[in-house]
Amino acid sequence: MNSFTAIFFTSRMNTAIHSSVQSFINYLKFEKRYSEHTIRSYHDDLAQFFNWLEMQYGKSPLKDISYVFIRSWLAELKEKDQTSKTINRKISSLKSFFKYQVRTGALENTPMTKVISPKNSKRLPSFVQTGQAKELIQSLENTENWKELNTKMLITLFYNSGMRLSELVNLKESQVDFGKKQIKVLGKGNKERIIPVSPETIDSIKNYIQLKRKEFDLEESCLLVTEKGKKLYSKYAYLLVNNFLKGSKELKTLGKKSPHVLRHSFATHLANNGADLNAIKELLGHSSLAATQIYTHNTIEKLKDIYKKAHPKA
Numbered sequence: 001m002n003s004f005t006a007i008f009f010t011s012r013m014n015t016a017i018h019s020s021v022q023s024f025i026n027y028l029k030f031e032k033r034y035s036e037h038t039i040r041s042y043h044d045d046l047a048q049f050f051n052w053l054e055m056q057y058g059k060s061p062l063k064d065i066s067y068v069f070i071r072s073w074l075a076e077l078k079e080k081d082q083t084s085k086t087i088n089r090k091i092s093s094l095k096s097f098f099k100y101q102v103r104t105g106a107l108e109n110t111p112m113t114k115v116i117s118p119k120n121s122k123r124l125p126s127f128v129q130t131g132q133a134k135e136l137i138q139s140l141e142n143t144e145n146w147k148e149l150n151t152k153m154l155i156t157l158f159y160n161s162g163m164r165l166s167e168l169v170n171l172k173e174s175q176v177d178f179g180k181k182q183i184k185v186l187g188k189g190n191k192e193r194i195i196p197v198s199p200e201t202i203d204s205i206k207n208y209i210q211l212k213r214k215e216f217d218l219e220e221s222c223l224l225v226t227e228k229g230k231k232l233y234s235k236y237a238y239l240l241v242n243n244f245l246k247g248s249k250e251l252k253t254l255g256k257k258s259p260h261v262l263r264h265s266f267a268t269h270l271a272n273n274g275a276d277l278n279a280i281k282e283l284l285g286h287s288s289l290a291a292t293q294i295y296t297h298n299t300i301e302k303l304k305d306i307y308k309k310a311h312p313k314a
Contacts, residue, residue: 020062021046024100033190035166037234045093049073062107067114070094074115084118091117126256127265133159136248146215146227151240153208153224158241158259160201161185162266162284165259169232171223173209178202187285195283264295271295 025043028034034042052073053060060069077087091112098110128136137159140152157168167185175184182196205223212218216229224232238259245257263284270280281292 016061017050017059020101020106021050021097023104024097027100035188037166038188041089042093042096045090046097049090049094052076062101065111067111070111070115078118088117091115126261127268128159128251128261130269132248132251133262133265133269136244139248147240149208149211150224150226150232150237151244153204154237154241154259155244155262156201156204158262159266160197161195162263163195164188164263164285165234165237167285168259169224169234169237172221173223174221176202176205176223178206185285188287191285193282193285267292267295 021043024046025039028039028042049070053065053069056072057069074087074091077090094115095110095112098107098112101107102110137152137156140148140155143149143152154168157163157171161168161183163171163183163185164187167187170186171183175186177184181199181202182194185193185195187193209223212225212229216225218225218229222231224237226232226236241259241262242257245251245261251257267280267284270283271277277289277292277296280295281289284292286292
């Protein structure tokens with residue numbers, strides 16, 4: 001029994017609903033080949049909704065679930081101060097679930113047609129300034145132990161490649177092309193993309209691999225390992241980056257201090273230096289240009305600042 005199945009059996013969800021949800025989760029896992037993190041998000045959203053539904057209305061078959069039930073749940077989430085972004089993600093999970101039920105013939109229609117998504121507030125992503133990013137990497141030059149070495153590699157790779165956390169921890173040595181100075185990344189939906197990196201980054205990776213082979217007798221081909229020689233995992237990587245950014249005096253005013261901030265910094269610095277938006281989209285592995293367009297806001301803010309400083313009538 002996998003972890004998703006186990007969690008559903010401990011809930012109050014009735015057997016028919018459980019079977020429908022588990023079938024959908026298997027579809028995401030084996031056909032769509034979504035990442036474990038994405039599947040977990042779908043799973044948790046659906047578990048939350050169906051457990052709430054049962055507590056409020058008792059055991060209801062799928063065909064009896066109407067948009068009224070869903071709107072009531074969403075209204076309750078809003079009362080609990082859930083953000084528009086969180087609510088929209090839950091709506092997206094339910095839309096995908098009910099669409100799958102119609103596709104498989106379990107339902108004739110989806111109850112989601114009358115559910116309207118709230119507008120997301122356009123909050124600009126936090127990012128590290130160019131000078132600060134250079135100082136961060138330089139401060140990690142003299143590493144004394146594996147935690148510091150891993151921190152250096154994580155900061156370097158996140159900022160120089162814009163990779164997602166899940167992509168970086170699963171990176172294999174074979175995905176790095178030292179000759180062409182590029183990295184082949186396996187992104188969402190198993191989509192491959194090529195990210196060019198600097199000669200300095202390539203040298204850092206080479207040095208890391210040499211130290212790793214001296215220290216550990218490894219059979220696995222993963223690039224990054226813990227101080228025990230085990231494959232790096234997401235929580236370990238997140239905490240290393242988070243603790244390092246929190247400890248930086250230069251970044252006290254920075255809001256979030258997660259690995260994603262470095263991904264945002266990568267994209268923002270490219271946009272601010274005139275990179276084509278479609279090129280940034282490809283480097284980040286976004287499926288649509290809409291997700292990438294947020295970085296144009298930072299570019300506009302920079303242009304406004306230049307205008308105010310340089311134009312005599314500003």
